[in-house]
Amino acid sequence: MSEGEGAHFYRQGALDTSHKAILYLEDLNVSFDGFKAINNLTLYIDAGELRCIIGPNGAGKTTMMDIITGKTKPDSGKAFFGQTIDLLKLSEPEIANAGIGRKFQKPTVFESHSVAENLELAMKGDKRVWFSLRAQLNGEQQALIDETLQTIGLSEQYHKLAGALSHGQKQWLEIGMLLVQKPYLLLVDEPVAGMTHQEMDRTAELLKSLAGKHSVVVVEHDMEFVRSIANKVTVLHQGSVLAEGTMDEVQQNPRVVEVYLGE
């Protein structure tokens, strides 16, 4: 019921990243029926940074994204977007409109809509009901759709139903939906699962090109892929940060080695 309360700063407009960080997670805790999925998690992401998050199955990576995007409310802790926006007080759509976009682990697109319509629906803009009733794509928005389809290599599939795409194409479409949302922060959960090597390279290229203007958080199991894009890697284990650093540092960390070999 507290939806929107304390959100006045968001309505005032700007995301405040004056202290360098765009995302602050502090002392977060989540438990599911007594099982601690997130355990005193503290993590900061800088504006413009590309961060990779790795960790064994069940480490809490997806749950962390659920907290940031408002799907799961933590038992305790803080989550701030910039200096001022308290994510724990906002609903999912409010968080999305504040500028956090998400790609899901299991690709989820709108299956009975065409590829282009998927992008139309995801696009940044007025998302209120009465506006939607009259909304028409303007030239600028149409251009953005065409351009994005080019970027994700689905121009040929413009009118194709999203449900009829291959797994890899759905992954791409979901990335496209993320792009047209024009978020400040992109959360990307396992983007290359089910992709060929070639497709992986293109994804790596794309994610790297996004960093700088956007902040990007990538969760991925594929170590080769992580190595190809990451400056800084965070290792999650049992719901908290086990190690942080460059890929090489992390891989030489004895605790990380133990966790991965111990599996």
Added chain:
Amino acid sequence: MLISQILKNDRGGQIMLAVLAAVLLVVPVLNLVVSNTSPLHVPTYLVTLMGKYLTYALLAVAVDLVWGYLGILSLGHGAFFALGGYVMGMYLMRQIGDRGVYGNPELPDFMVFLNWKVLPWFWQGFDMFWFALLMVLFIPSLLAFVFGWLAFRSRVTGVYLSIMTQAMTYALMWAFLRNEMGFGGNNGLTDFKDILGFSLQSDYTRVALFICSGLALAIGYLLCRYVINSKLGRITVAIRDAESRTRFVGYKVEHYKVWIFTFSAMLAGVAGALYVPQVGIINPSEFSPLNSIEIVIWVAMGGRATLYGAVLGAILVNYAKTVFTGLMPESWLFMLGALFVLVTLYLPQGLAGLWNTLKTNFGRKREVAA
């Protein structure tokens, strides 16, 4: 122009509306102009029966909008239909004036019978047609808005929501059964005399009501199609297919659900308001949970998420009902149940789906032959 724009990719809708237009033109002539000794004459009771079917068809379109496109299985739309009917009934009661059994110019008969001395506040204004019309639009949608706002905000979905809608209509039925509610209790509202000063017994009034029902169906259909073609409609379908995903791209799903649900209830209310002067009575049995389930069956038969399928289903099932209750009154519910099971098993897309399958198969054969 606008209409052809709305129906651009809707073959079924084009056919349905063309047939409807023809029926609306021809039937009045066959009733009013052709002499009743001619075999072509359409008797007035048939005109009224068809008018009743048309109001059911509009009701089915309203249900298809929320069920087919938004994915909410409402088992309570009969309540909105009945409320619209009661509002119209109140106007018709006031039209009786002092021609009631007790001859009281101010109070409807049942109030005199209950020894009431003054007209209750909630009956004020219903002697004015424009006011009653406004209330036909307002009362059902107010209920839908409040119900939807509470249910959708607390994210009740699926079976739980369906059960809540059943409970809603069930509760209303019991409320309207009480004499103290002031809506005629068990007997409801009946013995209507005229509407806008025209006698309800006259053929002309009957035909006019029939035409109004057809026009309401056509307008309701076009409005729904317009909504579905808009971006709002694409978001509605997105909510049906992937509700939480829709939230994560920034849509307040609750607002969309409340909007569609309320709009649909408004259409159902209009259907109810046109139904009552044609059948001549409205009583609490219209709130019966079974009624709401029947509507869903019409839509399932016709084919979900097509709109024209809902029209087809409502008319065919009710025609079958008229025929079978005439032949074997007891057997209808079993027939309906059996029909529903058969359709769910063998025609999951309803009759509209059957049509589409035949069309593609036929098309393929022709291609092969060519």
